[in-house]
Amino acid sequence: MVQELNIQEILARFNHALEQEILMRKVKLPYACCLSTEGTDGFPNARFVSLKEIRDEHFIITGTLTSRKGVEISNNEKVALTFWWPETQQQVRIQGIARLLAGTWPDHYFSERNRESQIVSVVSNQGEELTDPEELTRRFDEIAGDITAQEMKRPQNWGAYAIAPVRIEFLVFSESRFHDRTLFTLHNGRWSAIKLQP
Numbered sequence: 001m002v003q004e005l006n007i008q009e010i011l012a013r014f015n016h017a018l019e020q021e022i023l024m025r026k027v028k029l030p031y032a033c034c035l036s037t038e039g040t041d042g043f044p045n046a047r048f049v050s051l052k053e054i055r056d057e058h059f060i061i062t063g064t065l066t067s068r069k070g071v072e073i074s075n076n077e078k079v080a081l082t083f084w085w086p087e088t089q090q091q092v093r094i095q096g097i098a099r100l101l102a103g104t105w106p107d108h109y110f111s112e113r114n115r116e117s118q119i120v121s122v123v124s125n126q127g128e129e130l131t132d133p134e135e136l137t138r139r140f141d142e143i144a145g146d147i148t149a150q151e152m153k154r155p156q157n158w159g160a161y162a163i164a165p166v167r168i169e170f171l172v173f174s175e176s177r178f179h180d181r182t183l184f185t186l187h188n189g190r191w192s193a194i195k196l197q198p
């Protein structure tokens with residue numbers, strides 16, 4: 001049976017599920033999720049990233065724009081984000097369209113990073129071959145040790161993506177394998193929900 005709803009109700013379910021996980025969580029990083037993109041060689045490519053927030057109904061992620069994920073998103077904006085929350089035994093699968101954020105948003109998210117992470121973003125050419133680890137550490141120490149240094153400037157190739165969801169599936173794991181699955185789909189501007197067989 002198809003049920004119609006709005007995106008706020010679906011995101012409220014997402015936020016509720018995440019809050020439950022955070023309450024029960026003994027380990028860190030509840031915001032870690034697997035970002036899947038289409039590789040330029042046709043292979044699917046997946047890696048973990050951190051969800052920064054949900055803003056204006058978009059899932060926000062950040063990172064280097066010139067590494068594989070950035071190149072792949074610029075080739076194909078269709079991406080997937082997958083969460084597994086072990087404490088509450090829930091999986092959330094999101095498919096959506098990734099758009100590069102412009103204006104002051106990238107600077108905003110960069111300023112939220114701690115200084116060490118900012119320095120690594122500046123000194124590291126993410127994804128390039130590491131031929132001289134000591135040089136990388138030396139450059140890190142040089143910036144980190146400079147007490148006169150001002151606020152770190154965001155590298156031009158560091159940015160943020162807003163992912164507009166088109167499909168969101170919640171699965172509550174069951175030992176019986178009768179997992180509870182609900183699929184929300186956006187079609188012609190309207191969200192609808194159906195239950196899926198486990």
Ligand SMILES: Cc1cc2nc3c(=O)[nH]c(=O)nc-3n(C[C@H](O)[C@H](O)[C@H](O)COP(=O)(O)O)c2cc1C
Binds near residue numbers: 047049051
């Ligand atoms: C838990 C976790 C969180 C991560 N968060 C991010 C992130 O928010 N942004 C990012 O660019 N990389 C993050 N990484 C590193 C990525 O997994 C990946 O190594 C990096 O983005 C390079 O991927 P690419 O070569 O496909 O661009 C994270 C890794 C882990 C294990």
